[in-house]
Amino acid sequence: MATASGSLVGSKSEDIAERTPWSAVLGDLIRRKPLGAAGGLIVIVMVVSGVFAPLIAPFDPVVNDYANPHVAPNLTNLMGTDQFGRDILSRIIYGARTALLIGFISAFVGAFSGLVLGVASAYFGGLFDMVLQRFMDIVMAFPLIILALSMIAVLGPLVDNDVLLVILAITIPFIPRCARVVRSSALAIREIPYVDAARACGFSHIRIILRHMTPNVMAPFLIMITAFVGQAILLEASLSYLGLGVQEPIAAWGLMLQGGAEEYAESAPWIAVFPGLAITLAVFGFSLFGDALRDTLDPKLRSQ
């Protein structure tokens, strides 16, 4: 693998010049961050199994088979079956779809809203900044899961679809967390003359925020998104485990651990083991990947 990071003097091979910066970053990642690459691999496996779930899964994840409950792992049911006779492996594969759908949407929407609010807060400054930041401080005083559960309590009667409800409940707590980080980066950018230049050109505030400042806070934004996806997957699993998230019969990892897992712990431990393993691997993958991404994109944060 050739040396990549742009301006550094690397090998003489000619393909470096033709490479896009993105593949350069990727190459760099694999070579210098084996753990991050391993995380990336987990993420890719998860995305593939989520997207192609119907092709990969050996059984239908929602069809009950009362003739075969609690079947121990064997060649037909690689991870055994649950209390309703459903194949656990198939439910885990489909569960990746649920986890990713909720994880990505809430991470992206939450981080993007936080991005716009954070940049706007830094750009306008003054009273707007102060009021918004105090509001964010207050929201940050609520632990993540407490805020998510409160959102479920408040939005539950308004939203019929349980997946949408979970997405909303997870997205909202992310907004202030991202806005904080982005604001501090954006504060530094506001002082750079090109923002003044853009204003002197008579560009609108929205244009300056979206076209001039936002692209320059992309590094913390991307880092936040990866961190959020992992957290969102964990949060969704917790909510579903508590019975307040995704509802049966949708395949979701947290839901698979609910109820059955403890009751049948002794006679059928595979019900409790595999879904938890899936959650752990997914969160592990996203944190390793996120750490490596942070180190690569933003060397200033490396020591943390």
Next chain:
Amino acid sequence: MYEYIVKRILLVFPTLLGAAILVFFLLRLIPGDVCELRMAGEGAFVDEEALDACRANLGIDQSIFIQFVDFMWGLIRFDFGLSMWSGQPIVYEIGLRFELSLQVAIMATLFSIIISIPLGTISAVKADTWIDYVVRTFSIAGIAIPSFWLGILIILFLLIFTQSWFGVAWMPPIQYVPIWVDPWYNMSMLIWPALATGYRYSAVATRMTRSALLEVLREDYVRTARAKGLLEKVIINRHALKNAMLPVVTVIGIEFAFLMGGLVVTEQVFNLNGLGKLFVEAVTNNDYSLTQALVMVVVTIFVFTNLVVDILYAWLDPRIRYN
């Protein structure tokens, strides 16, 4: 120092007030009102009279301003009203469970301090060796493993272990007994949830100890200490660790405040009748008065823990209070 403490204490009130306002108005976002929702949720024919009685009972037939004043006045006197589900005073419901949750939280904190500081130190001193990698993997795993799954695994392990060794499966204690009444019984009940919660918590603190210590070890005064020929042990313990403790104290404090959140799931797994379980029950039963009171309790704990951490921080590091 006193000036700093007073200033810091004064900052607590706007946050609490803001949180109270937020909580109050959040629950007013619900279409119709809480009573309508409760009655409709029960699926029965909605009786106008019962609806009015419920509204009068909760005071939501008053204007929003009077409701707000009432709510705030209640908060100041620790009077949260009645639970909509059990009909008992909320203060009573919380009081029943507070001790248990507090004990688990304190045990989890102690557990994580005992684990994280030595591990973080070893990891920093032996940075980039296999020991460091083992510790880091252990701590990343702590962040990735959901505490409820760890709890399930602990129960699973205990069940199988006791079954095969003693022939009788372990039965988790059901009734909470204070530690001074029966310490053995109390511990056998609470040590496992404290472990499950504390592991995750220690993971964050370990990472913090490692990175803070690594930074301090690069400082000039550490090099000076080495040049003086001090023992490495003395350098780490007396010179470096003391200065590296600052961010670690913050992390431990903040995590303590968030423990209340972590307990929400752990108490469910171990079937402990604590505040976390009460919170889940309140949300499941659409018990809005209880939900709002519990959110306020959690936020208050968070704000005051932060206050203590900040004061501790200023006491440990004189540079802060002069800024």
